[in-house]
Amino acid sequence: xxxxxxxxxxxxxxxxxxxxxxxxxxxxxxxxxxxxxxxxxxxxxxxxxxxxxxxxxxxxxxxxxxxxxxxxxxxxxxxxxxxxxxxxxxxxxxxxxxxxxxxxxxxxxxxxxx
Amino acid sequence: xxxxxxxxxxxxxxxxxxxxxxxxxxxxxxxxxxxxxxxxxxxxxxxxxxxxxxxxxxxxxxxxxxxxxxxxxxxxxxxxxxxxxxxxxxxxxxxxxxxxxxxxxxxxxxxxxx
Numbered sequence: 001x002x003x004x005x006x007x008x009x010x011x012x013x014x015x016x017x018x019x020x021x022x023x024x025x026x027x028x029x030x031x032x033x034x035x036x037x038x039x040x041x042x043x044x045x046x047x048x049x050x051x052x053x054x055x056x057x058x059x060x061x062x063x064x065x066x067x068x069x070x071x072x073x074x075x076x077x078x079x080x081x082x083x084x085x086x087x088x089x090x091x092x093x094x095x096x097x098x099x100x101x102x103x104x105x106x107x108x109x110x111x112x113x114x
Numbered sequence: 115x116x117x118x119x120x121x122x123x124x125x126x127x128x129x130x131x132x133x134x135x136x137x138x139x140x141x142x143x144x145x146x147x148x149x150x151x152x153x154x155x156x157x158x159x160x161x162x163x164x165x166x167x168x169x170x171x172x173x174x175x176x177x178x179x180x181x182x183x184x185x186x187x188x189x190x191x192x193x194x195x196x197x198x199x200x201x202x203x204x205x206x207x208x209x210x211x212x213x214x215x216x217x218x219x220x221x222x223x224x225x226x227x228x
Contacts, residue, residue: 032213034216036219041221042221042222043118043205043207043219043220043221043222044157044205044219045219046216046217046218049214049216051214089157095213099145099209099211099212099213100162101147101159101162101170101173102147102159102217103159104149104156104157104158105156106156106157107156107157
């Protein structure tokens, strides 16, 4: 049973617009959430994270929102740029981003169209 | 700074052969993680080490899989004997072990068992 779910395998967005990637989780023990970005033939690269004590974290063009009651988080990218085309993975941890093994969703392939 | 280094990048071998995947974590990191990525199951944690000691190996699929970390700068994941269903991309990641510091991934080893 998947504990972290990304229900959209792919998403196409026009350059300059907002990209919204969604993630749902089922395990209420998760208290730290991360987004990773992955290009073909490379390893995942850390993008942004959020602790369960917060509901929003922002870093430049990237913002992550956490709704604990709904067990839902989302990643907003604005404005979207061609270099943002990649697979985005949502990940969750019971202890913390670097201190415990991560549980990953299956990823969303984001395509930014010119 | 050098990132996580994995070798080989690609491995093609016949069923029944022993396979050894290698990982050099980022210097100073004391946590090391092995993940496997397949189409069916996505990215899943196999095992992780803290200060060279295995902490959680519940993700290791079978006794054919074993992992060691003889020192802080080297880890191996071994499959013996290998089977076609072991074909996947295997990632190694390391972190400082801090709750708020993310894991850094290598570029993976693409393993094909014929």
